[in-house]
Amino acid sequence: xxxxxxxxPGDGIGPEIVTEARKVLDLVNERFDLGLEVNEAxxxxxxxxxxxxxxxxxxxxAARKADAILLGAVGGPKWDTNPDFAxxxxxxxxxxxxxxxxxxxxxxAILYPQLAHASTLKPEVVSGLDILIVRELTGGIYFxxxxxxxxxxxxxREGFNTYVYxxxxxxxxxxxxxxxxxxxxxxxxxxxxxNVLEVTVLWREIMEELSKEYPDVELSxxxxxxxxxxLVRAPKQFDVVVTGNMFGDILSDAAAMxxxxxxxxxxxxxxxxxxxxxxPCHGSAPDIAGQGKANPLATILSVAMMLRYSLNAGExxxxxxxxxxxxxxxxxxxxxxxxxxxxxxxxxxxxxAVVAAL
Amino acid sequence: xxxxxxxxPGDGIGPEIVTEARKVLDLVNERFDLGLEVNEAxxxxxxxxxxxxxxxxxxxxAARKADAILLGAVGGPKWDTNPDFAxxxxxxxxxxxxxxxxxxxxxxAILYPQLAHASTLKPEVVSGLDILIVRELTGGIYFxxxxxxxxxxxxxREGFNTYVYxxxxxxxxxxxxxxxxxxxxxxxxxxxxxNVLEVTVLWREIMEELSKEYPDVELSxxxxxxxxxxLVRAPKQFDVVVTGNMFGDILSDAAAMxxxxxxxxxxxxxxxxxxxxxxPCHGSAPDIAGQGKANPLATILSVAMMLRYSLNAGExxxxxxxxxxxxxxxxxxxxxxxxxxxxxxxxxxxxxAVVAAL
Ligand SMILES: CC(C)[C@H](C(=O)O)[C@@H](O)C(=O)O
Ligand SMILES: CC(C)[C@H](C(=O)O)[C@@H](O)C(=O)O
Numbered sequence: 017x018x019x020x021x022x023x024x025p026g027d028g029i030g031p032e033i034v035t036e037a038r039k040v041l042d043l044v045n046e047r048f049d050l051g052l053e054v055n056e057a058x059x060x061x062x063x064x065x066x067x068x069x070x071x072x073x074x075x076x077x078a079a080r081k082a083d084a085i086l087l088g089a090v091g092g093p094k095w096d097t098n099p100d101f102a103x104x105x106x107x108x109x110x111x112x113x114x115x116x117x118x119x120x121x122x123x124x125a126i127l128y129p130q131l132a133h134a135s136t137l138k139p140e141v142v143s144g145l146d147i148l149i150v151r152e153l154t155g156g157i158y159f160x161x162x163x164x165x166x167x168x169x170x171x172x173r174e175g176f177n178t179y180v181y182x183x184x185x186x187x188x189x190x191x192x193x194x195x196x197x198x199x200x201x202x203x204x205x206x207x208x209x210x211n212v213l214e215v216t217v218l219w220r221e222i223m224e225e226l227s228k229e230y231p232d233v234e235l236s237x238x239x240x241x242x243x244x245x246x247l248v249r250a251p252k253q254f255d256v257v258v259t260g261n262m263f264g265d266i267l268s269d270a271a272a273m274x275x276x277x278x279x280x281x282x283x284x285x286x287x288x289x290x291x292x293x294x295x296p297c298h299g300s301a302p303d304i305a306g307q308g309k310a311n312p313l314a315t316i317l318s319v320a321m322m323l324r325y326s327l328n329a330g331e332x333x334x335x336x337x338x339x340x341x342x343x344x345x346x347x348x349x350x351x352x353x354x355x356x357x358x359x360x361x362x363x364x365x366x367x368x369a370v371v372a373a374l
Numbered sequence: 375x376x377x378x379x380x381x382x383p384g385d386g387i388g389p390e391i392v393t394e395a396r397k398v399l400d401l402v403n404e405r406f407d408l409g410l411e412v413n414e415a416x417x418x419x420x421x422x423x424x425x426x427x428x429x430x431x432x433x434x435x436a437a438r439k440a441d442a443i444l445l446g447a448v449g450g451p452k453w454d455t456n457p458d459f460a461x462x463x464x465x466x467x468x469x470x471x472x473x474x475x476x477x478x479x480x481x482x483a484i485l486y487p488q489l490a491h492a493s494t495l496k497p498e499v500v501s502g503l504d505i506l507i508v509r510e511l512t513g514g515i516y517f518x519x520x521x522x523x524x525x526x527x528x529x530x531r532e533g534f535n536t537y538v539y540x541x542x543x544x545x546x547x548x549x550x551x552x553x554x555x556x557x558x559x560x561x562x563x564x565x566x567x568x569n570v571l572e573v574t575v576l577w578r579e580i581m582e583e584l585s586k587e588y589p590d591v592e593l594s595x596x597x598x599x600x601x602x603x604x605l606v607r608a609p610k611q612f613d614v615v616v617t618g619n620m621f622g623d624i625l626s627d628a629a630a631m632x633x634x635x636x637x638x639x640x641x642x643x644x645x646x647x648x649x650x651x652x653x654p655c656h657g658s659a660p661d662i663a664g665q666g667k668a669n670p671l672a673t674i675l676s677v678a679m680m681l682r683y684s685l686n687a688g689e690x691x692x693x694x695x696x697x698x699x700x701x702x703x704x705x706x707x708x709x710x711x712x713x714x715x716x717x718x719x720x721x722x723x724x725x726x727a728v729v730a731a732l
Binding site for chain 1: 449454459462464468494495496499515516518521522523526530531532533534535536537538539540541542567569570571572573574575576577598599600602603605606607608620621623624625626627628630631632634636657
């Protein structure tokens, strides 16, 4: 049966990088006879402009039907001032994550040897860096109720959000993380703030409980403030890190930046059955949109992740990853990873180079 | 009238570093005829052991009476497993902050030229680093109600905390930050997650409103995930950063670690009238407690901050800061900042060296 891939270009540099990623996807689709049917739909600011809402019903329906989703990026200043909080590009992204229960967010932070110099950290601190942040993506304070802005007595306004996790939510993301650690170096660090927040006391308790099922994985706990420090001090101490939605948002961005090349990092957001949405770790970068400066490699590597995790096409994934490595060896660099002696190329040239390497 | 300083040694390395800081305080007290009366009290794990609670009534009463408080550090594994969440060392610290309304937390991250090599970041990225994180300290998710762990239908437990700020709380920390920026390089970056959390939409709105009163200060906004990235990518872009309690906890630790010498960084927690608690940015480091390995300089520099902000003794503060710089120039280093060619000294030796330099 034909498998279905939904492509959501989104905003800013989204359309440009997705165009390059589609070239790569189309090529392996043919070469490996994957029989993938690829469709596009609107999300984020692009959807607001066209339909008035960030997640149109047709997009959600298409996302439900798809076997895998490839997203560019969403958001931009154009829509940031919308007073109606529901009509923001981010709500499109959050809506898909939540409606499709894509709770398992895998964010690798890998330092490519060819880009070792790009990090702001000293080479000995980051060389060989390869950590995986597992972030819970459909719960926590992102989605907790009640939330809003209300008036107290005296007409004073207060804003409020709720950070909430139940046992089952913690358990299912815990399993994703323990399984990931088992497949890697068997060390899992759970990050919480259990000295202050009750919700993370429960988090820690469930992680401990789960660890009995994974005696081969070494579980440790770290407070989030310390984790932020340790990522800067000695990032290679980590193998897999698991944490909630908000802490994961912060730590995964810090971890990505350690590599100095966030334009290289893909991510996966998976549901219980391995269906997933794949997207680059970076944002929509409206400041460079439309200028051919964006690095398409994170999106191309997201295609590889998609092939591996959701489309059962591991060999195609490996070929793509090898092709990316090859273009780096050819000294081709988009502006974000440019350095002396390398050849600066545009978004399209980089995409074409990967296709050629394939 | 005699001014009153309360010293709270706390746990782990707390007593050791506070002993050295007291030597310095006693010396300037005499030299400048400050007439300070210095008392000690129990807090944290030490208080739990002696009295059963982390913040005994006498300690709270003494803290209220004091003009300034000097804290070592609290916490340690010994008390971490206490099932009663109220009987944890951290609750002593949080209790003082909250009861005394010490809402304005100033956390400088400064790179000492003598310790430039200690950072894990490349010298060009951090040399000359001097940023100030202003963290709201008595509100937000740390203190929000409701909170706890409860059973839902079906006996499933869920943990929950509330992230809440009202206009007044935001306004008063905003003023602290704008004033600080005005006294420095006039740039203030407010960090929030206004694309997801309503409470920070209000935060951003109030910061914008306040900025009209400070036309000489340039206000910008940044999402917390991006802020974590930018601290790693280009920390010198910041002058003053203002943010809520939880984000401030994470970002200030990351910022401190950029300097590579968190053992050097003091902090102040101030109320509306300039009364404050002063403590090192680092924790209680139970692993090295009692071994003479702790760096007392952050606590000694906290004494300087205390003299300046709460005790109107700016000249004494300057002398202490100069003395610290001098011992660094003398190549004296505790183990945490030790490097080739320097002379490793113990906690006591370092304290004595500062006294001698004074
Ligand atoms: C765009 C935003 C809502 C999103 C998030 O906070 O989850 C982004 O920062 C991310 O990490 O994917
Ligand atoms: C000990 C802990 C409760 C405290 C906090 O989270 O505020 C500490 O990390 C700090 O930053 O002072």
